[in-house]
Amino acid sequence: MMSHSAASPTGNNSARRVSNAHRLLRAIVLAGACWVLSTPLTTVAGSAAAFLGCLLACLWIDSRSGTAVLKLRSLALLAGLVVLTALVTSLANLLTRQSFLAQWLGAMPAFQLGQLLFWLVLAASVGLLLRLYARRHSWGSVPELLFVTCAFVITLAAHQRGMIDRPYFIGDFALIRGMDPSNILMGVGVAAVLTLTVLLMLEGNQRRLPYHFSVLALVCLSLLLYVQTFGMPTPQMTDDLGLTGQGAGGGSQSENPFRDGDNDANDREAPVAIVLFRDDYEPENGAYYFRESAYSEFNGTLLWTAERDDLDVDLVEQFPASEVSVSEHIPAQDMRRSVTTTIGLLTPHRSPFGLEAPVRFEPAPNPNSLRFTQTYTVESLVPQFEFPDLIGRRAGSPDWTVAQWEQYLAMPDDPRYGEFAEHLVSNMREGFEDDPYAKALAVKAWLDDNGIYSLENQHAYATDPAASFLFGDVTGYCVHFAYAATYMYRSLGIPARVGIGYSVPADNRAGGSALLIQAIHGHAWPEIYLDGLGWVIVDPTPSRTLVDMSSEPQDSLQQMLADMLRDDASFQGFLEQQSQTSELPSFRQLLTALLIVAATLIILAWLVRLWRAQCPAWSPVSDQYRVQYRAALDTLASVGVRRRRGESREAFARRYAAQFPTLHQLTQWHLQQAPGYAWSPQGSLALAGKSVSGHAMANAEWNGLRKQLAAEISQSVPRWRRLLGTVHPAPWYYTH
Structure with missing residues (x-):
């Protein structure tokens, strides 16, 4: 028998691992923004230094707790970073201007070293300030979001104005391979949306993270669908020679x-x-x-x-x-x-x-x-x-x-x-x-x-x-x-x-x-x-x-x-289109759009189903009572066994006790560990000859119960219904 206190260290370790992962992810996002901003302005070595400097600064400041750095006044810290950046800038200029260094190291290595030092310190200063304000103030995450947003917007601004070969580091990569840079830029835009969302969600509740990502993925796919159906957004040129736009009279x-x-x-x-x-x-x-x-x-x-x-x-x-x-x-x-x-x-x-x-x-x-x-x-x-x-x-x-x-x-x-x-x-x-x-x-x-x-x-x-x-x-x-x-x-x-x-x-x-x-x-x-x-x-x-x-x-x-x-x-194809009525292409276009939207929704629903089914494998022990019970309900919902509106969990288990006795056991164990639930079962459950207490039930025991439930479903549910349940994309929709 395992006690509740024995599970606490495991839960704390899991929480600590999650927190460290969040810190690393946040640091990578901010460092990536520094890399994006620096890429058009410096060499590959300078961009790599910008990424590394911001990453190390963010990780270092997040590892501090109550240190003197966190207690420094903002103006004093800002002044110190400005002075440090100025000194490193002077050193970088010295490396590129002194002939003896170029003769000793070589002209290009000396220049690369100067760029590396400058961008390393500059990016580290930016990352340090952003994370420091984020830890000190409730509004501190806003500058981080603005910084990441500006990084993408500034980098892609030229492309948005119609310069489809900009930025050059993306355009050149695509053009020399015969690719349309817009396809890559579209992917970058989707990545930017997801990156900003990750940064925002790191400050809040993580439980509904997959749902949020599913919605965002749907938005991104909808954007792709819009482009495929109606074409890419085209910037209105600001040329007033009468060359583009709506012509005369369109504005002052x-x-x-x-x-x-x-x-x-x-x-x-x-x-x-x-x-x-x-x-x-x-x-x-x-x-x-x-x-x-x-x-x-x-x-x-x-x-x-x-x-x-x-x-x-x-x-x-x-x-x-x-x-x-x-x-x-x-x-x-x-x-x-x-x-x-x-x-x-x-x-x-x-x-x-x-x-x-x-x-x-x-x-x-x-x-x-x-x-x-x-x-x-x-x-x-x-x-x-x-x-x-x-x-x-x-x-x-x-x-x-x-x-x-x-x-x-x-x-x-x-x-x-x-x-x-x-x-x-x-x-x-x-x-x-x-x-x-x-x-x-x-x-x-x-x-x-x-x-x-x-x-x-x-x-x-x-x-x-x-x-x-x-x-x-x-x-x-x-x-x-x-x-x-x-x-x-x-x-x-x-x-x-x-x-x-x-x-x-x-x-x-x-x-x-x-x-x-x-x-x-x-x-x-x-x-x-x-x-x-x-x-x-x-x-x-x-x-x-x-x-x-x-x-x-x-x-x-x-x-x-x-x-x-x-x-x-x-x-x-052009001749065929010209020979048809104008209504028919529009109907086909609408039908195609509806089919793509339907396929997108089905794929997203399947991804949510797979995620909910895999949650028990990587969730901490302290959270097994929730994800295991939810996975069992999803399995039952796929074959048409669902809770009625307003029906309690106990009543639902009693209604199917004869057909699925394991459901009653799962429900008892789930309710015993559910926070704030008034009902508490007496005694313990005997499972596979073992006596276990509710608070320390391990993954193996939960998985054993779910296997028993699967066997009961196989025996009592017709094969055709089970086949339909296998391909059903969203049984979780009926789980509540």
Whole structure:
């Protein structure tokens, strides 16, 4: 016979082991957050040191109880850690700056050693402060949660803004293996949710931990289901050139394209589209121009997208559901070359775009609806004009009406534009004084030589931003140059508009058939209309710049997206989808979603059942009375033997005493040990010839009773019911 006192040390040891496990898990979570934050900022050695430093600091502070460290004032401890970090930072800088150390250890080992020391101390200081506040104050766990949350959010922030190859340490790993980084990032996001939950639950009751994890797993799987059904969440670009989003009128910012310079420069690196060239084409000017829209109608304040039907008839405003052609509005087709491209959009766009003069659009099969918001094929007639073709032509078209001429020449009522433009063309070479294209080149040349490219300016808030730019410091970005040039062209009697789209360096194509377009390539440029040729780009390129707007070629990402878009196997599925009614795909989609949700719930229910069945194997002796009795009730519930609502445990055992006598024994033993239960059985139970007391019943005795119960079920319950009970995913639902 075992006494209650004999079981206490075992229970204490189990509780101590659980507490130590919690401390280790918490330390690993915080150390992992330090590693995540340090990875983009340092070497592998530095990241490893950050993880180790935070881990050791957390374990050390949790092992202290009533020591002098825990009693230090917060300000004194913080000051000490700041001083220590500053000293180690100086030492790390010394290791990398002193030539004799580099010569003795080697340049890279010296640098690695400096990084290791710095991140070890910095992470240890962070872990020490977080755990110290958590132990001193009831609200101390909040900073820990915020720290872990910020670690994941900061690391994945670039990806959320649409830069799918960020962070690089994840993107590079995926791209060199031909994988979509989003799949890995999705897993990281799920891991982040579970990590935060673990950190939060370590402060509370652990008994319902599996239930909480089941709910969280369901949430994570629901997220995956949502992505599979409706596609990945797509960030709304903050580009105000009219390239993406809902277009004009969507907000105060979108009503002023000059405010584009206020945007976060980090957003400019986000990929927005991938272009597949079906025909080989290299632009002579070194850049691919993709026109999406144009600002041509003067609204009394500035140029904006035309609302008149007789303006910009060469542009397609909406994504067509079937083939759309505007080739009749493109002149000089014998002096142009047809180039066909397939474009996959990674972010929403207001209108389709194509190379310089797109003439035919048609939908294309979308091989990856999770990655591409829309795909289409566009045929463009790119100009192959030589200088003699441009010189000597009249401005505008003889087919235009008076109203069209007036619209393409409308501009602010500011005489300075005309006066300055006339001054710029006053010294033209003989024979070119009245040539529209030569005049446009003269205006462009002055802007090239005198303009300064910069994103930092105050022109956006002026009454006329273009005038503030042109007659001020001549410092701005593409919109300022485009508007100023267009107004000067119009003042000279040359019909002009501001083209909107993308300008991508030809070198970014890297000799392949694909071209990645990033938000940084968003561009505005002036165009003039020449009789017989149509709209011709005359784009100023300032020689001086205060900001680096170049973009590094993302070859791996470009190749991966191109391979996704090239999936021609989806064409047949696309045709089948087009031939069906719109209701049928929606019904199938809903049915698929319901089936996935049902399968997910069944799997989670099975996991809960397995966990409850395995609890007796690893639960402490002091908890056997609860988990063993619960496991027995789950077994009975699977074959239809369940307690009625309001029925007591004793009454339930008596009702099945003849059929399952072992249930009565299990119930007696369970009630004797259940805390706060008023009923206490007299004497002891004889089990397998042994006399045991209720408080010290070991796992073997409990398992023996459950085996007896299983044998009784096998004898008294029909085989078909037992088979159904074996596959039942949630008998525990009926256990109470």
